[in-house]
Amino acid sequence: MSKAPATAKAGRARTAYVCAECGTDHGKWQGQCAGCGAWNTLSEFVIEPAAKAAAGGGATRRAGWAGAVEAPKVTALKDVRHMEDARVSTGIGELDRVLGGGLVEGAVVLVGGDPGIGKSTLLLQAVARMAATLPALYVTGEESLGQVAGRAARLDLPLDGVHALAETGVETILEHAAAMRPKLIVADSVQTLWTESLTAAPGSVSQVRESAARLVRYAKETGTAVFLVGHVTKEGGIAGPRVLEHMVDAVLYFEGESGSRFRVLRAFKNRFGAVNELGVFAMGDKGLKEVPNPSAIFLSGGSTQQPGSCVMVTREGTRPLLVEVQALVDSSPLSNPRRVAVGLEGNRLAMLLAVLHRHGGVLVGDQDVFVNVVGGIRVQETAADLPVLLAVLSSLRDAPLPEKTIAFGEVGLSGEIRPVPNGEERLREAATHGFKRAIVPRANAPKSGALKGLEVIAVERLADAIDAL
Ligand code: TYD
Ligand code: MG
Numbered sequence: 001m002s003k004a005p006a007t008a009k010a011g012r013a014r015t016a017y018v019c020a021e022c023g024t025d026h027g028k029w030q031g032q033c034a035g036c037g038a039w040n041t042l043s044e045f046v047i048e049p050a051a052k053a054a055a056g057g058g059a060t061r062r063a064g065w066a067g068a069v070e071a072p073k074v075t076a077l078k079d080v081r082h083m084e085d086a087r088v089s090t091g092i093g094e095l096d097r098v099l100g101g102g103l104v105e106g107a108v109v110l111v112g113g114d115p116g117i118g119k120s121t122l123l124l125q126a127v128a129r130m131a132a133t134l135p136a137l138y139v140t141g142e143e144s145l146g147q148v149a150g151r152a153a154r155l156d157l158p159l160d161g162v163h164a165l166a167e168t169g170v171e172t173i174l175e176h177a178a179a180m181r182p183k184l185i186v187a188d189s190v191q192t193l194w195t196e197s198l199t200a201a202p203g204s205v206s207q208v209r210e211s212a213a214r215l216v217r218y219a220k221e222t223g224t225a226v227f228l229v230g231h232v233t234k235e236g237g238i239a240g241p242r243v244l245e246h247m248v249d250a251v252l253y254f255e256g257e258s259g260s261r262f263r264v265l266r267a268f269k270n271r272f273g274a275v276n277e278l279g280v281f282a283m284g285d286k287g288l289k290e291v292p293n294p295s296a297i298f299l300s301g302g303s304t305q306q307p308g309s310c311v312m313v314t315r316e317g318t319r320p321l322l323v324e325v326q327a328l329v330d331s332s333p334l335s336n337p338r339r340v341a342v343g344l345e346g347n348r349l350a351m352l353l354a355v356l357h358r359h360g361g362v363l364v365g366d367q368d369v370f371v372n373v374v375g376g377i378r379v380q381e382t383a384a385d386l387p388v389l390l391a392v393l394s395s396l397r398d399a400p401l402p403e404k405t406i407a408f409g410e411v412g413l414s415g416e417i418r419p420v421p422n423g424e425e426r427l428r429e430a431a432t433h434g435f436k437r438a439i440v441p442r443a444n445a446p447k448s449g450a451l452k453g454l455e456v457i458a459v460e461r462l463a464d465a466i467d468a469l
Helices: 004-010 050-056 058-062 093-099 119-130 145-154 170-180 205-222 241-247 346-360 382-397 423-432 462-468
Strands: 014-019 042-047 108-113 136-140 162-166 184-188 225-231 250-255 262-270 278-284 287-290 309-316 319-331 339-342 367-373 405-407 437-441 455-459
Touching (some): 093 250, 108 241, 119 225, 136 170, 145 162, 184 205, 205 225, 205 241, 309 382, 319 382, 319 423, 346 462, 367 382, 382 437, 423 437
Parallel strands (some): 136 184, 309 405, 437 455
Antiparallel strands (some): 014 042, 278 287, 309 319
């Protein structure tokens, strides 16, 4: 019992139990995660002792990037030479927009989405366009090289400077990267990656997490930009989910409705830009095409208004977007009528219905209420409150809103209609698209004169809005 146990302890791998939902570490296995309360989400994860982990990442260090091996020291922050956010255009404007103006050197970007939504297509197109400036390595763990090449040929992509590798072992991938020194790596998908340093099965949370961590380390040491593709699980998280979100610089979700050819790329987290920016694409037979002016694509298209439909102007990122909110109100056979919100927050719908009852005098307590945002888009801002209530009211009364009408505004718990940011810009967008009438919060009504062709009905209370119909 002299020195031996101490050294043995320092060199031993520790076992941790990591929650697949929130990434909380636990010292021992337990049924429920102490972090998020989810059940049966812990899985075993061997944490390498520091010395061994460093040796594992050694392949990249040995390759000789100075700086990576410098011993850290305390420095006055104002003396630190700051990193230029040198951005490289991806060649796809809508992708640049979501990234915050282009791809930053050494950035790690996780692209999540349902299988088949077009993640591989998007990244292959981006890689092909960037390859002229950034030599790229496209690592595929899901498709054969033949399949990737076939897709590239079908899409007529220029492939000079694009290299591909069908491999899932992270160590091998990094060895090839160290030899080839690409400026961009795409790993499609992160769920197929595995590292030799863990015994857990490929696809398990610990493998996904450690493999991603290796790539992140490599990206930071070498300034290589990395795209990780991740599939979304049924629950809506990226498998091995939150843990990856913490590690990477940006998380982009690729979304779309089945049956619709439109796809929306949304930043969920971005260290280099705004998070509410949207990129819009259309999937066609030549791959993904940008939709640079998406304002009106989310309208259902019918010229005559249907009961239960209200058009709103939402603002996603830096541009306004016209979207249609639909509601269906139907007498319920249930003692607890259903409230279903698609593309909106469910709790908010319940709250709005309570306000409608209390301050609008409209009872929907015995009705099922379904609300949907057309086009598979998600509206997260409160400007949707008023349009939601107008759509509900319209469905309940089976009377369409007046033609060419838009609305936006936040509804408060005491029935007041509150202003939302950028009101004037929203009104201008509506006028541009030929809308004739706008029901908006009083504080959002233009102070000097009206917009041409657009009658603005300014409301202060929910009751005013109901009267305006
Ligand atoms: P893919 O990029 O493989 O999806 P992911 O990597 O997210 O799983 O996209 C596959 C879908 O896209 C598939 O259903 C076919 C469709 N698609 C087109 O419609 N046009 C095209 O030009 C391409 C390449 C794919
Ligand atoms: Mg794919």
